[in-house]
Amino acid sequence: MKKKQNNNYTGSTVISVLLHAALIGGLLWGADFTSVTHQPKGQSIEAVVIDPNVVNEQARKIRQQREEAQRQESDRLRRLEQQAELLEKQREQEEKRLRELRAEKLAAEKAARDAEVERKRIAEAKQKAADEQRKAEAAARVAQEKAAAAEAERVRRVEEQRKAEQAAKQAEAERQKALAEQRKAEEERQRKLAEKQRAEEEARQAEEERQRKLAEKKKAEEEARKAEEARKEAERKAAEAKRKQAEQEAALNELFSGLESESATRDTARGRYISDEVSRYGSIYTQMIRQNLLVDNSFLGQECVVKMRLSGTGLLLDVTEVGGNKSLCRATKAAVLKVSSFPMPDDKDVAAQLQSIELTVKPE
Structure with a gap:
């Protein structure tokens, strides 16, 4: 940054030297340097005198205007760099949140695996109970057969x-x-069945929790993507600001081409600068509102125009709906109130126009 400022100062020095040379050259051009001829005695000789105070005053005004423009551009570039650093910090926080969500997802998957192991154990116990029940039924049949044989033996052998x-x-x-064992086996079967149902319910809850974590992860990834896009947009705007600075320097060079058109050219460059700054801050405000907007699928393809009134320090005084989708406008006004305070430039002319500004919000 310091290197860029030094280059700007060097270029400005060259421009100042050229301007002084042009100014002095113009004044000398209008002077009369023809040879002095002998005049008859008693006649006066006319001479052209260059007032150095006029030259110095014009040079001082031009130098002040150039220094003021350089200071404003330096302040604006510094603010853009601060905004880029803020977006980078937000991106790092989102990455940290993603790592935490991944850890939670791994824990949920482990819980699901444990539930599956428990379900298999319950199934094995159920199978064992069924085997025991079959054995009890077989024992009951044997007992019945023995009773029948005993009864036949009683009839056959009275003695x-x-x-x-x-x-x-x-x-x-x-x-x-055998009947008691059968009842016991049935009770055990009912108990195992209840355990199975409880394990299946726990597995279902674990799956629901896993799906919830997965949804949160997707949402966090989407927010991280938007933060990255905002960071890239800030970098693009910084590059655009540098380009505009070069254009403004070119405009200043054009300004120095003639003193007569100096005022008109300066006013045009100033007006363009104010318009560009208002547009740039409007984009920053819109991005801040989008970051706090609760987006619904029905908002896609819709837009809302709101008008904000800000104090000189950027504090929100009022926000009104101008037009657009009603539901989106309600969400947009809520997002504006959530932000509540917006950055304001040091330039008073730019800040005055930002105190009443209309913004168009389109969900991405």
Whole structure:
């Protein structure tokens, strides 16, 4: 930056020297340097005198105007660099947020894997309970077969009735035991089924959480993309400002080509500078509003025109809807109120025009 300023000062010095030379040359051109001829005695001799105070006053005014233009351009470039640094810090914060979201996503995926392992364990337990139930049913069938055999033996052998009855009682006891085991197996099956349902619910909740984190990640990536675009836009505007500075220096060179057109040319360059600054600050304001705008899919392709009144320090005094999509305008006014304070230039003429400004907001 200092190197650029030194180059500007060197160029300005050369311009100043050339201007002085042109001014003195113009004054000398109008002077009469013809040879002095002998006049008859008693006649007066006319002479042309160059007033150095006039020359110095004109040179001082031109030098002050040039220094003022250079100071304003230096201030504007410094503000552009500060804005670029701010956007770079915002981009770094978004990158940090993305890293945190990635860590949360990995944790959610681990929880989903753990839930899957638990689900498999419950399925295996359910299979084991089913096997036990089949064994109990087989045992019940065996017990029934034994009871039938005992009853047949009782009929066939009356003399062995007591023994048969005892065998029947034993078979009944085994049947009751089998039934008790069957009930126990059913209760275990119901318990495993409840555990399975609980595990499936936890897995579903984990999947919903993963989807939410994924949506947040996509949103953060979109915000980071917009911040990067804003940074590139600021760099483009800085390059545009440098180009305009070169154009203004060319305009100053053209200004120095003749003292008679100096005032008109200066007014034209000043007016163009003020217009460019108002447009540039309007773009900055629009970008600040977009960064705080809650965008809905229905806003795409729509636009809203709002009018803002600002104080001399950039504090928002009022915002009104001029035209456009009603829903978008409500969201735009909310975003303007959220910003509440906007940067203002040091140039009083530019700041005066920015105190009442209309902006067109189009969601990207």
